[in-house]
Amino acid sequence: MNATNPTSGTLNGDTGALLGACPLPITNYKEIVLAHGSGGKLSQQLIQGIVLPRFRNGLLEPLHDGAVFMLNGARFAFSTDSYVVSPIFFPGGDIGKLAVHGTVNDLAMCGARPLYLSAGFILEEGMPMRDFARVVESMGEAAASAGVAFITGDTKVVDRGKADGIFINTSGIGIVPEGVAIAPARARPGDKILLSGQIAVHGIAIMSVREGLEFETEIASDSAPLNGLVEAMLAACGDIHVLRDPTRGGISSALTEIAQSAGVGMVLDEARIPIGEEVKGACEILGLDPLYVANEGKLLAIVPSNDAERLLAAMRAHPLGREAAIIGEVTSDHAAFVLMKTRVGGTRVVEMLSGEQLPRIC
């Protein structure tokens, strides 16, 4: 170890001598790295460490997909999200469609009926006009099919090289029906965990284009608006405790976050988690764990045990929930940890994504 390393020797206590000798002390990132945006632990650290202390208020604090607030006797949900996906066109969708579905779904995960959206475009000088038109057209179609309207927007153009073609921000507002109380902290021991369909499809669809991987069958993104499914679910079971669309970081990060905020444990059954053959194959080839891969158009629901079968039937009756499954349950043991019974009968801990999921060498 070179003696000039500034971080060595900063650790104290009984481990100090050992750590001082350890070859690789990096204690903190001094710059933003890509992994800060991956939806896992580093994202959480960024929000908890820098953003939350400066913005702190009761509506923000639950850190749900959107905030729910009262206004003149009605309850509204409000959410925002930015979209920077590359490439902007991919099998099964494009950045515009994603920007609509993402915000619609964030609102739906609050139990809200989405009403209105805003669109903010940051365009890079030189972006082909026809590409921009195609993205906007796709946003219009997606909004119409989700039953929402864009009612305000903004456009900025930056120098070539200062952006990647197009970045989009959408914000949305929706109304929460009476009696609906959905929040991560409401997960209770004994509750069942439901998943609306196959995992990891979107992430693998994007990656297969980005990495130029050629599979025999094309994997298309499953991006879809979930508000219709949520309405059907609420009609079947008014007391859904938690809803979450497991986007960046995958179902493992989403469930760990819920377990932490509710102070409960969870046990999943690997064999019951729906996953497609193509996606499974792609994950094997790429060395990725599908539990950590991003989803779009999928949701996790946590409901009282008595309602689980009825809710499952309602989900399966909806086109976006045909392959829904009960994948596990909430426990009072091992609070804040999600365990999984593996296919061969062992048990492992399912963690929040740490950094970016990097492909393994072999």
Next chain:
Amino acid sequence: MKYLDEYRNEELAKKIVGEIRRTVTQPWVLMEVCGGQTHTIVKYGIDHLLPPEVELVHGPGCPVCVTSLEMIDKAHAIARRPDVIFCSFGDMLRVPGSESDLLVLKSRGADIRVVYSPIDCLKIARANPGKKVVFFAIGFETTAPANAMAVWQAAQQGIRNFSVLVSHVLVPPAMAAILQSPLNRVQGFLGPGHVCTVMGYHEYEPLAERFHVPIVITGFEPLDILEGTLMTVRQLENGTHEVQNQYPRVVQREGNRVAQDLVNKVFEVCDRKWRGIGSIPKSGYRLRDEMREHDAEQLFDVMEINTCEPEICISGLVLRGVKKPHDCPAFGRQCTPEHPLGATMVSAEGACAAYYAYGRHLQTASSAAVA
């Protein structure tokens, strides 16, 4: 999925575990050599299925973990250059050198790209004639043929702006080093299935003979690991020390001759520094002199970078199977995958990261139960 689900069958797993329980009569220490095997063991909770007599310790076979700090510093020095596009396998990006990691260098503007195959670097080199494209060629014998192929093609096609920073390591000398150590506890090996796909397993026969240890060349699926464990335990109980092949669906005794020929055309055996273990004679590959045009270490003048590693470092003891990750007082506290203190915490294949990701709770639960 075909050819995978068969090897993850719970009923069969139970049968093999039962057979191991019936076979074992005394404590044995087995080492799985490969990082990929370690990953499977913790991902499927296999160590918790085995009887207490069978202890699995994790070997040096995580290529990211054993790459020396000095080589990582060299990589960073090259990657920082504005005229360079630096290409690497993904999990190398998070391995800290003396000052930073490749992710930080990337955030500061270095052009660093993750590739799945070194051959992809040739495409990048052709598309960027004004840049020097460097691939960080790390790994065991498994990745050597593909890395050799990239250099060979570059030489054949005259792609002069492509070079490799070579830090290849070889398994048999590392196993010999472990067995020769006075601290050694390992009594049998689950041998490296994919290394042997390339190299065959005849070179393990002298090791088994010399050190009287059974070596069972083993695959990477849960049932492979369990069967390899059963075969090793049987040998130990019977007092035999042979090389056996659990993985015949992939591995042949002579290996892949075509791949070996290519490797020998491009690389030659050299002494190599291993992180945490130190220098092991004849334990690595370097480029042959006739390939020096593609040797990044010479082209970029980084030969003088000479980073020393400490004599005492727990990651080295973990890599040699002397200590387990949770023996380290920093494990899971100061040292986590977000803030790795040692290389074994960085790669998903590293023993510490694998323990942290999949076993931390069980560890806490059992210590709490004892308390």
